[in-house]
Amino acid sequence: MTKTKSDASARAVPDRVEAAALLRHMLRVRVLDERMLKLQRAGRVGFVGTAKGLEAALIGSAYALRPKDWLWSGLREGGAAVMRGLPLSEYIAQMYCNSNDTAKGRQMCNHFQHKGSNYPSWSSVIGTQIPHGVGAAFAAKQRGLDEVHAIYFGDGATSSNGFHSGLNCAGVWQVPCYFVCVDNGWAISVCSRNQTAAESFADKAVAYGMPGREVDGNDVLACLEAAREAHELARRGQPSLLVLKTYRMLGHSSSDDPTKYRDEAEVLAWAAKDPLDRFEARLLADGILAQGERARIEAELTAEIDAEIHVQEAAPKMALKTLVEDVYADVPLHLRRQYNRFIAVAERLGHATPGDGAFPL
Amino acid sequence: MANLTLIQAVNDGLKTAMRADPSVLVFGEDVGPKGGVFLATEGLTKEFGAGRCFDTPLSEDGIVGAAIGMAVNGLRPVCEIQFQDFIFPAFDQIVSEAAKLRYRSGGQYTAPMVIRTPYGGGIRGGLYHSQSGEAYFCHTPGLKVVIPSTPYDAKGLLLASIADPDPVLFLEPKALYRTVKGEVPEGQYTVDLSTLRTAREGKSVTVFCYGAMVPVCLKAADQAAEKGIECLVVDLRTLLPLDEEGVLEAAKQTGRVVVVHEAPRFCGFGGEISAIIAENAIEYMEAPIARVTGFDTPFPNTLEHHYMPDDRRVLDAIEHVWNY
Ligand SMILES: Cc1ncc(C[n+]2csc(CCOP(=O)(O)OP(=O)(O)O)c2C)c(N)n1
Ligand SMILES: [Mg+2]
Numbered sequence: 001m002t003k004t005k006s007d008a009s010a011r012a013v014p015d016r017v018e019a020a021a022l023l024r025h026m027l028r029v030r031v032l033d034e035r036m037l038k039l040q041r042a043g044r045v046g047f048v049g050t051a052k053g054l055e056a057a058l059i060g061s062a063y064a065l066r067p068k069d070w071l072w073s074g075l076r077e078g079g080a081a082v083m084r085g086l087p088l089s090e091y092i093a094q095m096y097c098n099s100n101d102t103a104k105g106r107q108m109c110n111h112f113q114h115k116g117s118n119y120p121s122w123s124s125v126i127g128t129q130i131p132h133g134v135g136a137a138f139a140a141k142q143r144g145l146d147e148v149h150a151i152y153f154g155d156g157a158t159s160s161n162g163f164h165s166g167l168n169c170a171g172v173w174q175v176p177c178y179f180v181c182v183d184n185g186w187a188i189s190v191c192s193r194n195q196t197a198a199e200s201f202a203d204k205a206v207a208y209g210m211p212g213r214e215v216d217g218n219d220v221l222a223c224l225e226a227a228r229e230a231h232e233l234a235r236r237g238q239p240s241l242l243v244l245k246t247y248r249m250l251g252h253s254s255s256d257d258p259t260k261y262r263d264e265a266e267v268l269a270w271a272a273k274d275p276l277d278r279f280e281a282r283l284l285a286d287g288i289l290a291q292g293e294r295a296r297i298e299a300e301l302t303a304e305i306d307a308e309i310h311v312q313e314a315a316p317k318m319a320l321k322t323l324v325e326d327v328y329a330d331v332p333l334h335l336r337r338q339y340n341r342f343i344a345v346a347e348r349l350g351h352a353t354p355g356d357g358a359f360p361l
Numbered sequence: 362m363a364n365l366t367l368i369q370a371v372n373d374g375l376k377t378a379m380r381a382d383p384s385v386l387v388f389g390e391d392v393g394p395k396g397g398v399f400l401a402t403e404g405l406t407k408e409f410g411a412g413r414c415f416d417t418p419l420s421e422d423g424i425v426g427a428a429i430g431m432a433v434n435g436l437r438p439v440c441e442i443q444f445q446d447f448i449f450p451a452f453d454q455i456v457s458e459a460a461k462l463r464y465r466s467g468g469q470y471t472a473p474m475v476i477r478t479p480y481g482g483g484i485r486g487g488l489y490h491s492q493s494g495e496a497y498f499c500h501t502p503g504l505k506v507v508i509p510s511t512p513y514d515a516k517g518l519l520l521a522s523i524a525d526p527d528p529v530l531f532l533e534p535k536a537l538y539r540t541v542k543g544e545v546p547e548g549q550y551t552v553d554l555s556t557l558r559t560a561r562e563g564k565s566v567t568v569f570c571y572g573a574m575v576p577v578c579l580k581a582a583d584q585a586a587e588k589g590i591e592c593l594v595v596d597l598r599t600l601l602p603l604d605e606e607g608v609l610e611a612a613k614q615t616g617r618v619v620v621v622h623e624a625p626r627f628c629g630f631g632g633e634i635s636a637i638i639a640e641n642a643i644e645y646m647e648a649p650i651a652r653v654t655g656f657d658t659p660f661p662n663t664l665e666h667h668y669m670p671d672d673r674r675v676l677d678a679i680e681h682v683w684n685y
Contacts, residue, residue, distance in 0.1 A: 046485045097487075097663045105663030108487030124489030125447060126419055159418035161450050189395035190416045261394040318663050327658045338626070338656050342667070345677050351667075 013286045014221055022063060022220050023283060024297055026055040026276055029079030031301045035309065036095055036109075040254045044313075045095045047109040051076040053218075053249035056275030057182050059083060060223030061244060064231045065150055070118040072133035072151040074126075076182070078112045085117035088308045098315035104322045110253075127153060127160025130179070134170045134239075137177035141237065148234040149177040150227070156187025158201050170239040171208040178230035179241045182217065184248035185270075189261040205241040217246030218275040246275070320346065320356040336361055365545045368538040370512035371401045371477070374519035375439065377549055379409050382437060385523060387414040389424055389441030398443055399479060399538055425451035425476060429459050432474040432528075439523060445480035445532060446489045452497075459528040460503030475522045475529045480508075481573045481623055482655075482669050483536035487662035493572075493624035493655070498530050499601045499633070505529040505554060506601040510575035512543040514598055517552030525554060534573035541576065554599050557607040563591035566679050567611050569634050570621040571597040574670060578621055581675035590683050600630060605637055612638045616647035617682040623669050626654040648685035651678040 033050040040048045051058055054076060062071060062080035071080060082091055093100035095109050103113060103121065113121035122129050133151035140147040157163055158181060170177055181201050185192055198204060205212025211233070215226040223244055230240045247270035251258045258267075276294075283289035320343065324335040331339075336359035346352040365373060378385045387405055389397075393416040396403030405414035417424050421442055428438035442448045448455070455476065463471045482491035498506050507522055507529055509515040515533070522529035560575055561582055570578045575596045582592035595611045597603065612618050618638060620631035631652040638650060653670045661668050 106488060106659070106661055108485065108490065108662055124487070156419040159420040159423070161422055187419050188398070189391045189393070190419070194416060195418050260396070320664065320667060323656060323661060323664050323667060324658055335657060345674060349673060
């Protein structure tokens with residue numbers, strides 16, 4: 001088993017349609033983040049964990065998946081979910097945690113899900129999704145399904161119990177999955193070299209008996225190419241680990257001030273390697289993109305997103321019954337009782353609306 | 362005396378302990394240069410160096426497991442779990458190891474250590490940044506479980522926890538980090554780890570609470586007072602070991618009891634308080650004991666203000682036991 005490093009951005013001129021699609025998806029990630037940050041500052045959404053700087057890593061790698069494949073996500077893969085079918089309306093409803101959110105406003109922001117494109121949400125607990133993806137890949141193998149499970153997580157997550165258990169089991173079981181470690185340099189304020197003494201996170205693959213590969217995560221075509229290879233291996237039952245080396249350009253989240261723990265010079269050095277500028281320059285050089293087209297696409301995406309924000313601003317009130325639903329398949333008697341006692345007080349105080357009424361006991 | 366917020370009092374407590382004893386060290390995720398996500402450890406790396414306050418890899422299991430080893434071998438670790446919701450990867454180390462080491466070694470090996478962690482709701486953190494897991498840990502003999510609700514107690518209880526010969530889980534109500542302020546003495550002092558605190562005197566109804574529910578209950582008590590119901594509000598502050606005598610005395614004073622916590626009701630700490638009163642003071646009770654708690658559901662996000670007991674729900678229970 002080998003651990004290889006590559007910065008093999010395919011030198012050939014990329015496919016025109018594919019390149020245009022990749023650029024658009026990457027731009028959407030950035031525009032969405034910008035809009036969400038604006039909403040956060042305006043107090044409309046509570047929290048934003050952006051993917052600024054990670055657009056190539058997320059979009060390039062996830063582009064290798066087929067619709068029937070699964071993506072097991074962490075905090076920052078929402079843009080990849082949109083590319084794979086999560087409607088913008090649901091993305092924004094989730095950020096608002098409003099009544100249109102398919103998870104009924106129960107998760108904090110940036111915890112997207114989309115059943116239609118096989119994208120379960122992560123919990124928040126770092127690394128727990130890793131063995132889940134492995135088990136789901138086991139199920140695919142057992143049931144004879146032609147499915148690949150791509151399991152995403154950050155550099156910090158490589159220290160979690162889930163990372164070890166997940167990679168170890170996958171290696172032993174030889175199930176159709178691959179692991180994508182988005183090494184964005186930081187786990188909140190802990191830099192990657194304080195996360196591991198290994199030279200690269202890809203080294204860890206060796207110990208689990210699988211190939212490991214480190215890729216330039218700011219090169220969208222390199223990410224796509226590497227993911228296609230991992231996907232092909234997974235289909236043959238060989239798990240592998242991809243490490244996409246990139247950089248988190250902003251704070252960990254809207255509540256973090258990164259100037260307290262990192263050097264501005266480092267941020268500037270990575271800004272010069274911006275994945276969008278790089279891809280745009282390449283497409284301009286290859287004659288695939290015309291001058292000014294990026295701005296036009298951005299304006300289009302912004303209009304699309306803003307229209308959806310407008311809709312989500314008008315979402316109806318969250319039904320109080322969602323407090324006790326979905327804990328079990330049915331709302332059990334003890335929860336119906338708790339709710340009824342609560343609603344009696346709420347009704348007296350005028351906090352309930354007609355639909356919030358009591359459950360039959 | 363300085364007028365500090367609860368988080369500043371924690372920070373002051375850590376500094377006081379580290380100045381007094383070079384074997385005290387602080388570690389966890391993001392506690393170093395960032396100073397912790399809530400700034401509890403701000404300035405510690407600067408004052409004491411990266412050898413005594415440092416960031417760890419993202420491994421709660423590693424943090425607590427290593428703290429046990431450090432404690433066994435002569436250090437006084439005060440580790441941080443960033444949110445109580447993320448303590449479960451370390452559950453095994455806490456429950457199977459730290460809590461049982463003294464017992465299983467016949468007292469030969471011990472783990473004097475503190476695990477600090479913010480708990481509770483009220484910051485729109487959803488179900489993984491809001492939980493109150495105290496009951497899991499109170500069910501673990503060998504541990505001590507402490508929850509301050511005032512800046513004075515936060516520092517005094519923290520210093521007592523660090524000095525304690527046994528492992529202490531120190532749960533900090535994050536909703537109060539910056540919303541309560543109070544006088545905090547400079548330097549060393551301790552608050553005893555098994556005495557409750559009377560937060561308000563009253564003769565009509567006894568309200569037991571702790572952590573972020575203390576200000577909620579005091580607010581409800583103010584409203585009750587306007588209706589002529591005087592509440593005795595008790596801040597338990599150390600759940601394990603519990604001040605049982607103090608609980609019984611407070612219950613007997615009024616014969617009417619309300620217990621409040623934000624954790625789910627079933628098998629929650631309120632059940633223990635109720636049982637102790639039922640076993641030892643049932644003849645003093647003028648009304649059934651009432652519990653005001655979170656629902657028996659995971660912690661919500663958008664509807665968190667309905668999930669968490671508020672002054673209106675507490676007042677409702679106070680009136681109920683008073684009018685019974
Ligand atoms: C088990 C656990 N411990 C701590 C946290 C708090 N936390 C949230 S994100 C994070 C850092 C994650 O870093 P990384 O895995 O590199 O992902 P990134 O945020 O950089 O995408 C931490 C420590 C958590 N969510 N879960
Ligand atoms: Mg990271």
